[in-house]
Amino acid sequence: METQTRYDAVVVGGGPAGSTAAYLLGESGYRVALLEKRAYPRDKVCGGCLSQKSVQFLDRVFHLPVPALQREGLLDSTGTGYALYIGSTRILAGDLVEPLYFTRREHYDAHLARKAAEAGAQIHEGVEVAAIDHAHHIVTTSDGERYAARVIIGADGIHSRVRRSLPESVVRPEQWHENLGWALELTIPREEARALANGDGSIRLDDDFATPHIVLAACRRGYGWVFPNREAVIVGIGGLLQKNRKDLRDHFKEFLKTIGFSAFADRRPVGFLVPLGNYIPSPAHEGTVLIGDAGGFASPILGEGIFYAHRTAELAAHAIDRHLTTAAPLAETYTALLQRRLIPELQAETALRDFLYGCLDAPVQIPLGAFMKATGARVIDAVQGSRSFLGFRRDDNLHSAVW
Ligand SMILES: Cc1cc2nc3c(=O)[nH]c(=O)nc-3n(C[C@H](O)[C@H](O)[C@H](O)COP(=O)(O)OP(=O)(O)OC[C@H]3O[C@@H](n4cnc5c(N)ncnc54)[C@H](O)[C@@H]3O)c2cc1C
Structure with missing residues (x-):
């Protein structure tokens, strides 16, 4: 044509x-x-x-x-609010300055x-x-x-x-491949999460699943997350592909257990590649x-x-x-x-x-x-964009200036 x-x-x-x-x-x-x-x-x-x-x-x-x-x-x-864990250990939690x-x-x-x-x-x-x-x-x-x-x-x-x-x-x-990431994610309807979550994981989620959770080291060179959604709870895990090629599914099942969601271990998560610094x-x-x-x-x-x-x-x-x-x-x-x-x-x-x-x-x-407790609030500011990752300095212009 x-x-x-x-x-x-x-x-x-x-x-x-x-x-x-x-x-x-x-x-x-x-x-x-x-x-x-x-x-x-x-x-x-x-x-x-x-x-x-x-x-x-x-x-x-x-x-x-x-x-x-x-x-x-x-x-x-x-x-x-938010909760940050390393493995099953809660490092930081509380209210966010900005949601x-x-x-x-x-x-x-x-x-x-x-x-x-x-x-x-x-x-x-x-x-x-x-x-x-x-x-x-x-x-x-x-x-x-x-x-x-x-x-x-x-x-x-x-x-x-x-x-x-x-x-x-x-x-x-x-x-490109060195820092390519791989993630698995499961969307669980809220009623099912309420009915089937058994609360006996080493991480206790709040009753309404309203608090975003980040769990570092849920897999190698990666993390797990629990995010709220109006009708569902989104549970995921992701890390560098080259470190997790063989066993991300196993880590995901383990993560579900950690958060008291082992009832969902047989569900098939969706897998997707994701950039992680590449x-x-x-x-x-x-x-x-x-x-x-x-x-x-x-x-x-x-x-x-x-x-x-x-x-x-x-x-x-x-x-x-x-x-x-x-x-x-x-x-x-x-x-x-x-x-x-x-x-x-x-x-x-x-x-x-x-x-x-x-x-x-x-x-x-x-x-x-101890390091995360000392710097965690500044890391959150950097994720939110009010501080730079370079020395955690405040920079109002950081993400708005073009030239
Ligand atoms: C499991 C998981 C969880 C994530 N969670 C978050 C999160 O909570 N917050 C966040 O900020 N980011 C998150 N991300 C990352 C985020 O989803 C991506 O970074 C973002 O979607 C990138 O946007 P994009 O427009 O570059 O690409 P995409 O959103 O992927 O859009 C690409 C578009 O191109 C189209 N397309 C592809 N090939 C062709 C073609 N040949 N011709 C025409 N069209 C084509 C596709 O259909 C698609 O619509 C997550 C990623 C994953 C995998």
Whole structure:
């Protein structure tokens, strides 16, 4: 089939990353097509936790402050407290200064795609990209349709076809695999959780399952979580793939037992790959850029990726705008923005993660509990985005400045 239209930008994938890029470029007046292989509303395996830095992004960029998110039904539940464990030992618990919110991805992603459409982007659902011609800036769909664009944005998630079409020198496969994570997650309806939880695990959950729990060392180089959701309790476990390849399922069953959920040990959790620090430092080649999971952007400790999907999309949209208006080289401009605004944070968080897990793996016991008690509040601030992982300094501008 012949190329029909030439766009300024074609976005491959309509998760939080793709919709943000399409929205921002659409708002700037560019001709944008977003190609999403599934139809909205579509689900995505995810705990749906929105830290404060995500919530602030939604306010600043999409003009969706918390009351608007609530009105639109995008906030499914709110976590005002938290509990942090290492194994079965409770290290920290209490009230959060600012809450964590929980969303359901089928609603969240559909809403953001709608916002992109309102900003002028063309949303093509049920359209799967099958091939990318980087030299001519053309993507071809599985139906043989061709879309030509001045830039191509790979926002197609962890299994990104766009990423796999780039040269190895950009992706560096060994580095990619070194910090690739793997997660298992089970969604348990609340009535079942109430009826079948036996409360005899070594970690006692609150009666209403309202408190987000993080359990470090629930598997090797990873953690377990229990997140509230309006109709369900979300239980998951995830860690570095290369350390957990053989026995993550066993660790998951053990984790269920630890939290008094052994009645669910026979349920089949959903498995998914997740970035855990395997970001590509220069995720661009000719007229193509990678954003979100496609480029490996997520928190190296927690695998929290929604914020990083939004933020890399914002930085990429800024670089694309400069490229299209001033002919600034795209790859260099986007890489410079990432190096300035995101990668130092990810490096500092990776160093903290390696320190924490190094302590847990050490042959002699290191008083990690004492360290976490002393620094835990600052680590939470850094996760929420009000402090930097670099020396835990306060920085109001940390996640909002672009240039
Ligand atoms: C078990 C688990 C729990 C998680 N919990 C959290 C959490 O609580 N909080 C948090 O912030 N993050 C969490 N994450 C991470 C988060 O889900 C991701 O980081 C986030 O979804 C990344 O957004 P994205 O837009 O880059 O990719 P995605 O959300 O994966 O979107 C990619 C889109 O591209 C489409 N696509 C793929 N291939 C093609 C193609 N060839 N053509 C067209 N379209 C295509 C897909 O259908 C999809 O819609 C979790 C991840 C896992 C696995």
